[in-house]
Amino acid sequence: MSKNNALVPNNEFDRLLKLSEYDIDYSDIHGKLDDLTRLAAYVTGTPISLVNILEANTQWTVSNFGLDVTQTPRDQTACQYVVLSESPLEIEDMAEDERFNTKDYVTEEPHIRYYYGVPLTTPDGIRIGAMCVMDTKKNDLSPEKEEFLKIIASEVITRFEYEHKLKLMRDNVDELKEIQRKVSHDIRGPIGGIIGIAEILRDQAEESKLDEFMQLLELINKGGRSVLDLANDILSNYKTGEDDKAIPANELTLPVLQQKLKNLYEPQARAKSQDFSVNINGGLKDHSFPKHRLLQVIGNLITNAIKFTPEKGTIKVELELKSTPEMTLHVQIADTGIGMNESQVQEIMSGNPKSTAGTKEERGFGFGFQLARHLTESMKGKLSINSEVDKGTKITLQFPV
Incomplete structure (x- = not known):
C-alpha cells in the first residue's frame, strides 16, 4: 500500500490505467449487469447486492439490487478496502467497526450491518472494484455461498472483457469505414472528372467527324465508368445521408x-x-x-x-x-x-x-x-x-x- 495513504494500493496508477482501458460509460452501463446482482442477492440470501467500480475519487455503482445508489465518495466506502487485497472482505457488524460505525448508511437508512465484498480482478490481476452483498442484520455466509459470489464476480469481469473487445472491434470497423469513405472520394472524384472531360471532347469530335479520336475517347469513357462501377460495388457497404444519421455507440x-x-x-x-x-x-x-x-x-x-x-x-x-x-x-x-x-x-x-x-x-x-x-x-x-x-x-x- 502507498506510504502517503494506507487505503491506496501500491499499483494504484496502474489500476486506474487498467480501468481506463475498459472505457466504461457510467451513464450508460446500468441494466447490463442487473441479472448478476439479482443472482448474488438470491444465492447469498441478502437484501442488497452491488457491483462497484473504484475510480480515483468516486465509487461508481454500475449495477444495484435492493439499494438505489449510483455513486459514492470513495473515502466513504467499504469497497475501498476490498481492492487492497486478493481476499474477500467480510464485516460481520458495521455498527461495531470503528471504520464504519459513524457512516450515514450505518447510522441512518438503510442501517447496513453486514458486508461481504469480493474483489473484481481482471485477467492480469488488477483489482478494479468489488462485487458486494449487504444485510440490515448480522449475517454469516457459508463457504458455499462465498464460492458462488466469487463465481458471479468472475462473470462480471468476463462481461467487462467482452464489452471491451466489442468496442475494439467497433473501432476497427469504423476505421475501415472511414478508409472506405476516403477511398470513395479519392476514386470517384478524379474518375468522374476524366469521364466528364472525355464526354466534352467526344461531343466536339462528333461535330468534327474525327472517328479515330471518338473511338479513343469512347474507350476512355467506358474504362472510366467501368472503374467507377467497380468502386461503387466495393464501397456499397458505406452508407451516407439519410441512412447514416444514427450516432454510433462509440x-x-x-x-x-x-x-x-x-x-x-x-x-x-x-x-x-x-x-x-x-x-x-x-x-x-x-x-x-x-x-x-x-x-x-x-x-x-x-x-x-x-x-x-x-x-x-x-x-x-x-x-x-x-x-x-x-x-x-x-x-x-x-x-x-x-x-x-x-x-x-x-x-x-x-x-x-x-x-x-x-x-x-x-x-x-x-x-x-x-x-x-x-x-x-x-x-x-x-x-x-x-x-x-x-x-x-x-x-x-x-x-x-
Missing part, C-alpha cells in the same frame, strides 16, 4: 457529451450546494467524434474541481468543436475553488502531485489529475492549467477528433 456529439457530464457529476456538485453547468459553444453541435476515454479524462478533472471548490462555489464546463486547422474538441473546466500557486501548478504538471484534502476534508488520492494528464497525452491532446490561490482554477483541454 461516438458522441456535443449535446450527448453535455448530458452525460450533467448526469454523472451534478449529484456530486449538488452534495456541496455548488453551481455546476455544462455549456456548448459554436455551431458544430451535430458533428460526431470518438468517445474513446473522453469521459474518463473530463470526469476526473471535474471531480477534482468539485473537491477543491467550497460549498456554494461554481464549476463551469465549456465544450466546443473547432474545425480549423483541423477538427479539435476544446474543453474548459473553470472553478471558483481554492486555487494553486505557480509552484503547485508546476508540481502537478510534473507528474508527481501530492495528495491533498478537499474543502470538506475529502480525502484526496492524488491520482485523478495524473491519470487525466496521462490519458490526454496518449490521445495526442493538450492540457494546460491557469490557477491563482483563492481565485480558482481553469483547466483547458484540446483533443484532435
